[in-house]
Amino acid sequence: MSLLLAFSTALLFSLGTYLLLQRRLSRLIVGLGLMGHGANLLLLLSGGRRGVAPFIGATKGERVADPMPQALALTAIVISFGVTAFLLALAFRSWQLTGDDLVEDDxxxxxxxxxxxxxxxxxxxxxxxxxxxxxxxxxxxxxxxxxxxx
Amino acid sequence: MRVLLPLPVVVPLIAAGISMAFARQRNVQRAVGALAFVITTGASIAMLVDVDRHGPSAAFMGGWSAPVGISLVADRFSALMLVVASPVLLAVLVFAMGQPGTEQEQPSFHPVYLVLAAGVGLSFLTGDLFNLFVAFEMMLTASYILITLGGRRDQVQSGMTYVIINLVASTLFVVLLALLYASLGTVNMADLAVRMHTVPEGVRVAFALLMFVVFGIKAAVFPLFFWLPDSYPTAPTPITAVFAGLLTKVGVYCLIRTQTLIVLPGDRIGGFILVIAGITMVVGVLGAIAQDDVKRILSFHIVSQIGYMVLGLGLFTVAGIAAAILYVVNQVVLKSTLLLVGGLVDHAAGSTRLASIGGVARRYPLLGWMFLLPALSLAGIPPFSGFVAKLSVVQAGLSAEEWAVVAVSLVVSVLTLFSMSKIWAGAFWGEVELVAEPDDATSVRFGGTLPMLLATGGLVVASLGLAVAAGPVFGYCQRAAADLLDPAAYVRAVLR
Amino acid sequence: MRRSLILDVVVRVVFHSAFLLGLFLLFTGHNRPGGGFVGGLVAGAALALRYVAGGIDEVREALPVRAWTLLGIGLACATGSAIVPLLAGRELLEHFKGEVHLGPMGAAHYNTALVFDIGVAFVVVGMTLMLLVAFGERLPSLGNSWARQETGR
Known part of the structure; x- marks a missing residue:
């Protein structure tokens, strides 16, 4: 299971990196989203083997899933939600101003x-x-x- | 003390909430913002005095003790950074209130600025690496909004570059956190320091390098600085002043903190850091010489001065890190002042392009003095504070016998002086040549509106004060550096 | 704008349930999966459904509050719940639970973390509202107050 997840993470990162090197902001946003997902998957991976949901009193001595990476991943998802919304607004604004959404040279x-x-x-x-x-x-x-x- | 610790974070956030709720009433926003920064400055000074006397102290959020819970730690270094950052934030706010432009047109300026301040405060105070990520994101998202406030075409373009590069840096930060948690089982900085010896050496060096890259992007070291000169100049002046003075210095703070606390003494990558520092200094100043717009020149100088701070860090001696801390304190004040003066020039002369303007000092002598004093300090002319900082860096380098990089830093110093004199000759001296003139009474007389002049003047006085108080300040920096290189007290305060 | 009949009827049926689901998620977040963020998102999704059905006017009719006010109240609420324990002698963001006896209805458990969650939910709904307003206003006029076109220097 971990190997499959590791491969998925690598795949997401590579796709995200390829898209990150494009010119159009909409592609960049997709690429950044993929990279963010890869990073969150890596966070989940760092929690170790899977187990029962970590509620007090709900387990009877079985292995419990690590709650910390879940909390970290949730925070990272919320943050990327906010920033993606901002990037989309930026792309929209660029389209309003120039009819296109290219990332231009300085x-x-x-x-x-x-x-x-x-x-x-x-x-x-x-x-x-x-x-x-x-x-x-x-x-x-x-x-x-x-x-x-x- | 336990009550004081979270104040620099929570007070700006509450003020931001109130600012947002009263989005139409500019006076309420201004009052709330100014009050928040006054409270924060007071709390930081009280924290500084307490920490200097009693050593590091920690507060635990939610009552959960470390390493499970999030801890807020104040030691000498973070208290000093807070004490320097809060007045600068207040001064820039006052400047923005006086400048016809962004603050007066956009209702979202005050809340976002306050969230930025809360993010900066949290980055300095947190003792947990993931909370540092959250603080960074708070700070960065607020900066994304501020850098594109106004929605002009050039802002949107440079904003895109800035946002994307910082998002990549944030993703790298999450990767670092995931890898740290996977190998060590914790993200609390003090706990990481304790557990670091349990992983093999290669892994430890890899972590040190990854931490350097992640925070190096934020601190704009070579070769990760290219986003800075592209994006900083197009933001409104007060925004650029805050970014230049604070955001990059938060990156340097995190660099110093992680490289001294989490990286074990045997794995320190000092040589590598010194090489990077040297190249950063050279590339920054050469880039500055090639530009002909005041704000762009100053943006490149930010990069060059970061090289000095990283040089102090790379020496990994008490003298070196004390010099780095003193340099950071200096730069926070000086860079913000110089950029605010750039904004005053923009207001008084209508443009910041050296080829289009001239003789501003003849027309407005006050502006001339307000540029001259910080510029001489930046270039390292005695008896200003910049000279003391540069001297301490050079002395630390000489005592660690790193001749090459010290020679590079001296050459770069000369080139910095050349660049500053280029700005002086191009914009302030010579025939009076203005593109557009302001039209209110104070500006016609003195070069800027009253809040703008007060804010900039206050920061200039602060930089002079740093020069006068250089002795005690440097003594404090030495104590802070000794604490950093021997983090036993820090770890004890967190993990009791 | 041309409104689709099917979409209108479906949204009419679904909107209130979705909003209530968001509220439920908000209140149950302490003991089951849920919480302020998810509750706010589901409520925001319900609003987005109204937008799809009828445009920005429909959203304004559903929630006639200004987005800034919602955001401000939410942030103040959340940070207030963080600082009140601090000023009362406990740690930052420390939460307390308790019970309220309601006579024949038994005991109701409450937890001050709910205040924090309500703040977060308000922030998320306010943000969704702001998103819909920012992306949903009619083009080509750039006359809304957040998008002022200035010529660059």
């Missing part, structure tokens, strides 16, 4: 990278211009040593 980053690229292009252009001028001077203009020739 504008300022692109601007600075673009500025650096433009600077590099300028330098290359400068070097090429100097090289061309140097070639002209060698080929066409008078050489220094020949000016005061006979």
């Amino acid at each position: 504008v300022e980053d692109r601007r600075i990278a673009g500025a650096l690229a433009a600077l590099a292009d300028e330098e290359v252009a400068d070097i090429e211009a100097m090289a061309a001028a140097g070639a002209d001077a060698e080929a066409g203009g008078p050489a220094l040593g020949e000016e005061d020739g006979p």
Whole structure:
């Protein structure tokens, strides 16, 4: 049983990671949900073997299921419920503003990278211009040593 | 003391509830918020005095004692963090009340801000790792809302990045908790410290690394910091100030706490942490030099300064950790001040892009002073508090014979000074060039509305006060560091 | 909006039972599976059913409270139940049980954890209400107060 659960956890994590690398926010939300489920499954796994429900007076000495991971998993589920609701609202807002829900690159980053690229292009252009001028001077203009020739 | 301990958590939460119920009445919201922070500051100071005198003390939620129940623990480190965080939260609230913008337009600002404060308080006070997760989520969810408050396009875009990265970090945190519970059977931090020796060494080192990654994402160390400069600058100024001053420092607090308490002395990954610290410092300051917007430069500087704190941690000596704690205290105040000044510049000049504005100090000398003093402190110029903090880090590094990383930190210090002077020259000095001017009387005269100036001025005075009181503060930090490296008193207080 | 007759009738039948189920889960949470969160969710699901049947106006008719008020009362209730024991000399969030004798009806057990659960349920219902309002208001006007469009600088 534990092996099957472990494989399921791994599967959920891998699916979630793949979806996390997408561009559309709706896919990201599904991916994050899957990863959250994987994490909760892992919490449940950490509780050990299954047993009877842990109520005082309801068991007669059998093995009792560990109540702690259940409480932890419940808290994690509630938290992810709230955050998923927020992410959905964010995706909705993005759709209202731009008609799409792509996660975009940072504008300022692109601007600075673009500025650096433009600077590099300028330098290359400068070097090429100097090289061309140097070639002209060698080929066409008078050489220094020949000016005061006979 | 038992009554004081939960106050920094419960008072902001009740205030948030009242704020929500009175969502239409801004005056009730403001009064409740300010009162909550005043009470929290008072409780933190009382806690600090008590803990310094009597050692760590714990309160148990619900009457269930550790390790089954959740414990709230105040030791010297957490009390100090609370005492520093609460006034900063109050000052930023006052600033937000004065700034025409988010606070005045959105009824949800006050409740969410109070929940953020409750989350920060709980992260500092909790002695249970899962409760730390809950506190983080409280803090982070409030920060998701605050960072996108206003719903503008650039906010939504950078908010998406911020939310997704933090959600991944939270999932990793749950994985860490599950693995810890599976191997050790507990999530109480003191109990973990006691039981750590029962697992093999490889597992212990793996846990140390995983804890470093989880809290490193929050603390923005290399290579986990890329979300910070993308998302912080687009939030409204008071929000950025709180995030920069507090949220990353909560990450550093958790790093220091877990690496000293839960990781056994034989498994400490000091060398690795030092390398990360060095690279963080360099990458942060180089990124800052490449930017030309005041808020973006300051955001990159956050990353660079985190490197210094992690450097202090990586030394794992009393001097190193004391230096790290002093640095954290300094940065909480300084970074918030600088970002609030950035907000004042935005208000007075209409933009924060260095190319578009100039001469703000000539037009509003008060703003010039309010930038100059914290900036010199950040760059490490004597006699300011930043200099004391940097000196303590360098001295700790030299006495631990880590020459390389100390050399890196000195070079980065020079580059920080260069970057600060770039802001000064670009925005504050030179010809007066403003994009848009404010129109109310106080702003025309002094550069900002009265609450904004009061809040920023108060924080500047606090940073000067840190410089004056550097001796006693550093002594306290040394006692706190000694407590951290020898957690017997902490464990005894929790697991009695 | 076009309303489906079948959906209308079904929701009319199911809504009250679902809401009552939520209340039942809330009260029984201490001794059986249940509690404030699940009770609030089921009640919120009942509200969502009303939304599916008739749109946001239907929800407003079902629960004419502002979401913020519900959230605020819930949070204040829950944190109040946490702090009252603290101020009375016990630990934070410590709960007490007791009995009330109601004459011929026997003894009714009560537990102060119920106050906390009620707070949580209010928060969840308020949150569901806010979700429905945020996602359910009619497009394309962005005139609702939480979605003000400002031009970025």
